[in-house]
Amino acid sequence: xxxxxxxxxxxxxxxxxxxxxxxxxxxxxxxxxxxxxxxxxxxxxxxxxxxxxxxxxxxxxxxxxxxxxxxxxxxxxxxxxxxxxxxxxxxxxxxxxxxxxxxxxxxxxxxxxxxxxxxxxxxxxxxxxxxxxxxxxxxxxxxxxxxxxxxxxxxxxxxxxxxxxxxxxxxxxxxxxxxxxxxxxxxxxxxxxxxxxxxxxxxxxxxxxxxxxxxxxxxxxxxxxxxxxxxxxxxxxxxxxxxxxxxxxxxxxxxxxxxxxxxxxxxxxxxxxxxxxxxxxxxxxxxxxxxxxxxxxx
Amino acid sequence: xxxxxxxxxxxxxxxxxxxxxxxxxxxxxxxxxxxxxxxxxxxxxxxxxxxxxxxxxxxxxxxxxxxxxxxxxxxxxxxxxxxxxxxxxxxxxxxxxxxxxxxxxxxxxxxxxxxxxxxxxxxxxxxxxxxxxxxxxxxxxxxxxxxxxxxxxxxxxxxxxxxxxxxxxxxxxxxxxxxxxxxxxxxxxxxxxxxxxxxxxxxxxxxxxxxxxxxxxxxxxxxxxxxxxxxxxxxxxxxxxxxxxxxxxxxxxxxxxxxxxxxx
Numbered sequence: 161x162x163x164x165x166x167x168x169x170x171x172x173x174x175x176x177x178x179x180x181x182x183x184x185x186x187x188x189x190x191x192x193x194x195x196x197x198x199x200x201x202x203x204x205x206x207x208x209x210x211x212x213x214x215x216x217x218x219x220x221x222x223x224x225x226x227x228x229x230x231x232x233x234x235x236x237x238x239x240x241x242x243x244x245x246x247x248x249x250x251x252x253x254x255x256x257x258x259x260x261x262x263x264x265x266x267x268x269x270x271x272x273x274x275x276x277x278x279x280x281x282x283x284x285x286x287x288x289x290x291x292x293x294x295x296x297x298x299x300x301x302x303x304x305x306x307x308x309x310x311x312x313x314x315x316x317x318x319x320x321x322x323x324x325x326x327x328x329x330x331x332x333x334x335x336x337x338x339x340x341x342x343x344x345x346x347x348x349x350x351x352x353x354x355x356x357x358x359x360x361x362x363x364x365x366x367x368x369x370x371x372x373x374x375x376x377x378x379x380x381x382x383x384x385x386x387x388x389x390x391x392x393x394x395x396x397x398x399x400x401x402x403x404x405x406x407x408x409x410x411x412x413x414x415x416x417x418x419x420x421x422x423x424x425x426x427x428x429x430x431x432x433x434x435x436x437x438x439x440x441x442x443x444x445x446x447x448x449x450x451x452x453x454x455x456x457x458x
Numbered sequence: 459x460x461x462x463x464x465x466x467x468x469x470x471x472x473x474x475x476x477x478x479x480x481x482x483x484x485x486x487x488x489x490x491x492x493x494x495x496x497x498x499x500x501x502x503x504x505x506x507x508x509x510x511x512x513x514x515x516x517x518x519x520x521x522x523x524x525x526x527x528x529x530x531x532x533x534x535x536x537x538x539x540x541x542x543x544x545x546x547x548x549x550x551x552x553x554x555x556x557x558x559x560x561x562x563x564x565x566x567x568x569x570x571x572x573x574x575x576x577x578x579x580x581x582x583x584x585x586x587x588x589x590x591x592x593x594x595x596x597x598x599x600x601x602x603x604x605x606x607x608x609x610x611x612x613x614x615x616x617x618x619x620x621x622x623x624x625x626x627x628x629x630x631x632x633x634x635x636x637x638x639x640x641x642x643x644x645x646x647x648x649x650x651x652x653x654x655x656x657x658x659x660x661x662x663x664x665x666x667x668x669x670x671x672x673x674x675x676x677x678x679x680x681x682x683x684x685x686x687x688x689x690x691x692x693x694x695x696x697x698x699x700x701x702x703x704x705x706x707x708x709x710x711x712x713x714x715x716x717x718x719x720x721x722x
Binding site for chain 1: 517518519521522523524543544545547548549553554555556560561562563564565569572573574575576577578581623624627
């Protein structure tokens with residue numbers, strides 16, 4: 161029983177952090193039609209900046225700088241590189257391929273800087289734990305759940321209540337019609353990239369915090385687990401990304417928690433589990449959990 | 459660059475316009491057309507004649523279709539619109555309702571209307587409410603369905619929403635691309651009434667149509683576009699009597715063009 165509760169809380173915390181990353185995928189996809197393969201390297205960049213700056217600026221200051229800088233890099237990547245391409249909305253796949261190249265460049269440089277080290281981010285939670293009834297939880301996980309909840313609620317409010325959010329949703333439905341309304345598409349999508357970059361930098365902090373050993377050069381690859389989360393949620397649906405992330409987080413925690421029982425599946429099934437879940441969900445619902453086109457009359 | 463004094467009542471002037479898609483496909487050749495302040499002008503022509511291309515050149519969306527203006531100019535009031543983006547057109551007061559309605563299906567009716575106001579430089583809530591109430595006054599059915607997803611509206615209601623959405627930007631010139639397409643005769647009649655009403659409230663209209671009967675009954679002046687060139691132009695009632703127009707666009711048996719609903 162305790163194991164189950166433990167596992168569920170772990171899964172929830174993991175899911176909450178994946179949701180930050182998956183939401184970034186979705187925002188970028190909605191705004192520009194691009195699958196951002198450079199997301200992992202943006203995440204790594206954010207984590208790296210916190211790691212090198214927290215001695216001088218303190219954790220909060222370093223986090224603020226990292227979030228802003230990663231947002232700026234993501235926005236610049238879109239504005240200066242991707243938006244230069246073919247303006248035809250059907251050409252987004254070309255930009256998707258460009259992000260693969262950007263990812264290789266960024267990751268290579270960051271990996272060179274990080275080397276084989278494990279960088280600490282100087283977060284205030286350390287390895288402290290809190291007892292919640294029968295279970296003990298790492299403070300960093302509670303913080304991950306709390307911060308993600310607040311931030312995600314904020315992002316959903318942006319979608320719903322701001323002109324930017326309305327522009328984004330309108331452009332995602334029909335780029336040309338949105339353009340005809342005078343929506344400034346290039347600004348809308350650049351801001352979407354900025355937001356996604358900021359969310360990735362924030363996620364990096366929790367991915368490197370206890371019980372993870374710290375920031376490694378491979379931390380960015382964790383973003384790849386949020387990819388199936390975004391896809392099984394429907395790719396263009398923020399609530400879908402949220403549900404998908406929780407599903408992936410819980411799956412991973414359950415597989416890890418009951419590893420001995422799942423021995424028959426072999427070692428390291430936890431790494432494969434997100435993709436297995438994605439495949440199963442897509443077999444049942446090919447458009448993803450929330451990806452079904454709303455009822456449309458033509 | 460000679461700029462017209464801003465006091466002039468704004469009119470749309472298209473002068474000697476050439477448009478190419480890609481490097482080889484010429485879509486318009488030296489097309490000239492004028493929409494005077496407060497007028498309704500019809501642009502007729504078969505599929506592929508270049509009607510939509512002309513609207514794209516005015517509204518600044520050619521680029522999204524890999525099209526470019528290679529010669530000529532598009533001016534509205536004192537503003538040059540050729541080679542500009544759609545934001546410039548909307549700010550100048552020129553708003554296009556795209557062919558096929560293109561409402562934001564997953565957004566509610568109310569959100570669609572709010573989206574229509576996104577291009578305004580000043581979006582005072584009071585102004586937005588005022589425009590919205592005007593739209594709901596023109597189309598009471600939209601007020602009834604304000605919370606519904608736009609994709610669930612009928613075709614005619616979607617056309618009303620598409621027009622209402624464009625009106626949210628407070629246009630002085632409305633570009634309508636085939637508003638009667640795919641609608642039942644009764645709904646075509648209703649849309650025609652609305653266009654007349656919008657015009658009476660002071661908005662000029664450039665109406666692109668295949669339904670020549672409907673278009674000529676509304677318009678003061680009309681142009682006929684054929685394979686990228688203006689073939690005929692003149693006062694709408696005169697044009698409705700010419701043999702070519704009657705034969706090509708109204709059907710030979712059409713004795714009363716104004717009541718005819720048959721599209722080419």
